[in-house]
Amino acid sequence: MSSAANLADALGSAVVDSAGVGGGDICEASRLTLADGRVVFAKTRPGAPADFFRTEAEGLARLGAAGGAPVPEVLAVTDGALVLEWVEPGRPTPAAADEFGRALAATHAHGAEHFGGTGDGYLGSLRLPNRPAATWPELY
Numbered sequence: 001m002s003s004a005a006n007l008a009d010a011l012g013s014a015v016v017d018s019a020g021v022g023g024g025d026i027c028e029a030s031r032l033t034l035a036d037g038r039v040v041f042a043k044t045r046p047g048a049p050a051d052f053f054r055t056e057a058e059g060l061a062r063l064g065a066a067g068g069a070p071v072p073e074v075l076a077v078t079d080g081a082l083v084l085e086w087v088e089p090g091r092p093t094p095a096a097a098d099e100f101g102r103a104l105a106a107t108h109a110h111g112a113e114h115f116g117g118t119g120d121g122y123l124g125s126l127r128l129p130n131r132p133a134a135t136w137p138e139l140y
Contacts, residue, residue, distance in 0.1 A: 010077070011034060025124060041087070043056075057082060067110065068106030
């Protein structure tokens with residue numbers, strides 16, 4: 001895990017408790033409790049490329065700007081970690097699925113200026129070319 005001191009500096013509050021959560025293949029996922037009472041989600045990966053988590057944070061910002069499906073707020077980004085607001089798990093219901101489906105459709109309907117991102121990204125631990133392209137086949 002990225003050092004607690006680095007996360008405390010980035011968040012402006014010390015980490016007082018950490019519990020692992022499931023999910024992910026190449027990163028460690030944790031639920032952190034901070035000294036100021038906030039509960040946050042942290043993804044960490046020792047030795048991650050310097051732009052690894054920054055690239056993910058930029059992608060989350062682009063998704064959030066669409067105004068469709070909810071996207072957790074990015075609270076901090078370091079070379080070794082991405083910290084997001086904690087999203088409490090909810091109970092799956094037909095109404096929740098319907099609401100999320102409509103929100104996801106709104107995200108997709110928002111569109112984009114081009115296919116691809118603003119630069120290369122990652123697929124797991126592998127660098128993924130993701131430069132802007134005029135068409136899907138050109139990007140692919």
